[in-house]
Structure formats: C-alpha cells, structure tokens
Amino acid sequence: MSEIDQDDGGEASGLRKIIHVDMDAFFASVEQRDNPELRGKPVAVGGSGGRGVVAAASYEARKFGVRSAMPSVTAKRLCPDLIFVRHRFDAYKEASRTIRTIFEHHTPHVEPLSLDEAYLDVTEDRLGIGSATRIAELIRQEIKAKTQLTASAGVSYNKFLAKLASDQNKPDGMCVIRPGEGADFVAGLPVRRFHGVGPKGAEKMAKLGIATGADLAAKDIAFLRANFGSMGDYLYRAARGIDLRPVRSHRVRKSVGGERTFSEDISSGPKLRETLDNIIDIVWDSIERAEARGRTVTLKMKYTDFQTITRARSLPHPVADKPEFARTARAILEETLPLPMPIRLMGLTLSNLERDGVQQPKRDDAQLSLL
Numbered sequence: 160m161s162e163i164d165q166d167d168g169g170e171a172s173g174l175r176k177i178i179h180v181d182m183d184a185f186f187a188s189v190e191q192r193d194n195p196e197l198r199g200k201p202v203a204v205g206g207s208g209g210r211g212v213v214a215a216a217s218y219e220a221r222k223f224g225v226r227s228a229m230p231s232v233t234a235k236r237l238c239p240d241l242i243f244v245r246h247r248f249d250a251y252k253e254a255s256r257t258i259r260t261i262f263e264h265h266t267p268h269v270e271p272l273s274l275d276e277a278y279l280d281v282t283e284d285r286l287g288i289g290s291a292t293r294i295a296e297l298i299r300q301e302i303k304a305k306t307q308l309t310a311s312a313g314v315s316y317n318k319f320l321a322k323l324a325s326d327q328n329k330p331d332g333m334c335v336i337r338p339g340e341g342a343d344f345v346a347g348l349p350v351r352r353f354h355g356v357g358p359k360g361a362e363k364m365a366k367l368g369i370a371t372g373a374d375l376a377a378k379d380i381a382f383l384r385a386n387f388g389s390m391g392d393y394l395y396r397a398a399r400g401i402d403l404r405p406v407r408s409h410r411v412r413k414s415v416g417g418e419r420t421f422s423e424d425i426s427s428g429p430k431l432r433e434t435l436d437n438i439i440d441i442v443w444d445s446i447e448r449a450e451a452r453g454r455t456v457t458l459k460m461k462y463t464d465f466q467t468i469t470r471a472r473s474l475p476h477p478v479a480d481k482p483e484f485a486r487t488a489r490a491i492l493e494e495t496l497p498l499p500m501p502i503r504l505m506g507l508t509l510s511n512l513e514r515d516g517v518q519q520p521k522r523d524d525a526q527l528s529l530l
C-alpha cells in the first residue's frame with residue numbers, strides 16, 4: 160500500500176499528513192458488541208414509535224436501505240426484521256474516550272467532529288513513525304484491540320481528501336490519496352460525495368450538467384459563483400482537491416443545544432413547562448462539559464403542522480449559572496403562551512458562546528461547508 164511519508168513530499172515540500180478516522184456504524188456497533196444476540200442482525204438505535212427516528216443503523220440494516228435520520232416507520236417498512244434498541248450515550252462516550260486516547264498517543268493535533276470521527280495531523284507524530292499510512296494502520300489495530308470495534312481511515316495531504324478517502328472502503332477499510340493524486344481522485348466521484356453537497360445541491364448541479372468532479376472542474380469560478388453564491392469558491396477548490404484548512408485541536412463551538420420530539424402532541428402549560436425543565440437539565444450538562452458560557456438563549460418549537468418558530472433572548476453578559484439559564488428559558492416560553500396549536504417538538508440552545516471569559520471568534524462558513 161502506498162505511504163505518505165517524508166519521501167512522498169510531506170514536510171519537505173510543505174504538504175501535510177492528515178488522517179480522518181471514522182468509526183463504522185458506531186452506536187449500532189457498540190450495541191452489537193455489548194449484546195451478542197444482536198450480532199449479525201439488522202439493528203437500529205432509536206425509538207421505534209410512530210415519531211421515532213433512526214440515530215444509527217448497523218451494516219446489516221443498511222443493506223435494506225435503512226439510514227440515520229430516517230423515520231423509524233420507514234426503516235421498519237424497508238426492513239421488517241429490524242431490531243430497535245434505545246440509545247446508551249454513556250457507553251458511546253466511554254468508547255469515544257478510549258479512542259481519543261489512542262489518537263493522542265500518536266499526535267496532539269486531534270480535531271474531533273463527533274463521538275465517532277476525527278481528523279489527525281501527523282505531519283510530526285509523537286512516536287517518530289513518519290508514515291501516515293502506518294500510523295493509520297496502527298490506530299485501527301489499537302481501536303480494535305481496546306474497544307472490539309472497527310474503524311475506517313482515510314489518509315491524504317488535506318482534510319477534504321482524507322474524509323473522502325475514509326468513506327471509500329467502508330467498513331473496516333482504509334484508503335490513501337497520495338500527493339498529486341487528489342484532483343484525479345475527485346474527478347471520478349459523483350458530486351453527491353462532496354461534503355456539503357446535499358440532495359438539492361446535487362439536483363441543481365444535474366440541471367447544469369454537473370454530475371462528477373470532472374464536470375465541476377470544467378466550470379470556471381465565475382460560473383460557480385453565479386450559480387452557487389459563496390459556496391462557489393469551495394466547489395472550485397474541492398473539484399481540484401484543494402483544502403487549506405488546518406486541523407484544529409480546539410474546535411470553536413457556535414452553540415450548545417438539545418431538543419425533544421414528543422410521542423404525543425402537547426399544548427398545556429404545565430406539560431410544556433415540565434418538558435422545558437427536562438431539556439434545561441440536558442443542555443446545561445452539555446454546557447458544563449464544553450466549559451462554555453453564552454449570551455443568547457433560543458427556544459425552538461415545531462407545531463403539529465410542521466411550522467417551526469424560534470424565540471431568542473440575548474443577555475448583556477454570559478449566562479452565569481444554571482438558575483439564570485433556566486429563568487431565561489422559562490421567560491421565553493411564557494411569552495409564547497398560550498400556543499395557537501399543539502407542538503410536536505421543543506428545543507433549547509445557548510449560543511454566542513464564550514470560553515474562559517474570551518469571546519469565541521466566528522468561523523469561516525465557506526470552510527465549514529467542507530465538514
């Protein structure tokens with residue numbers, strides 16, 4: 160297998176060595192690991208009720224078309240033998256902590272994207288191995304030995320290509336894109352594989368005659384800006400395998416929040432207040448773990464007709480503690496009562512975050528579209 164090492168044009172030519180590690184069907188795999196009766200069977204993590212949503216699906220379930228974020232009723236229709244299990248976030252976090260320790264054994268430059276994936280910059284690795292390919296192999300072996308879970312990895316000279324590569328040979332696989340190969344690799348991909356290009360974006364591109372990376376690369380930047388606005392610059396670079404974003408060990412969070420979809424619509428004041436208090440507890444726990452404070456509290460509600468409203472209140476200072484956060488959220492809710500109709504979802508977010516008393520800088524949205 161090809162290696163990206165010193166002789167591949169790493170530090171000597173200014174190129175970086177980036178690894179993207181993505182756990183395979185993480186939540187579902189943890190459930191199958193901990194419950195032998197689930198192994199080899201189609202499993203979905205999530206609620207099986209009428210409004211349940213699939214949070215994760217095992218590869219056995221994916222063969223039937225079951226995907227994350229899919230309504231549970233749809234998933235069950237596609238796979239009648241699908242087994243639903245409730246999420247156990249403590250188990251997922253424990254496995255994630257073990258995996259993070261493995262990453263940091265090799266490099267301090269780790270940018271987690273979620274519990275189950277991260278970027279690593281191993282241009283200079285702690286063990287002096289030098290080869291990003293070898294480091295990725297070792298990491299996958301160590302994850303398997305310590306967690307009994309499998310991971311896929313992509314190795315390349317930037318984040319965009321490394322993430323594409325980690326998807327290439329899933330599950331339990333690895334792909335390496337060497338310096339000089341990025342543009343050719345991207346040229347053969349359907350544009351839907353580009354991170355940040357959703358179904359609507361792909362549909363628009365199809366109407367413009369753009370189906371692959373090669374089609375995209377054939378368009379000049381003026382055409383892309385005219386048709387895709389600020390995303391045009393990103394598409395121009397991505398089609399050429401270009402991505403200058405660094406691996407950020409401490410990613411800036413824009414907000415901390417949580418929401419709940421109800422099994423039955425609710426509209427009564429007492430029930431709404433009880434639900435809000437439950438969400439306050441969950442969100443404040445996340446705020447504490449993030450060691451962050453924020454100035455803006457936002458309440459989100461989705462009515463039974465699927466119309467969504469948000470109401471926000473910004474304070475002149477960061478929210479001091481949980482009681483102040485709760486008072487602000489409750490005050491926003493009271494301003495919305497009585498409701499014009501029942502709601503099916505409620506969410507709460509704290510934004511304009513600060514950390515250690517310093518206002519967090521805004522991120523470049525054009526760069527964020529790569530994630």
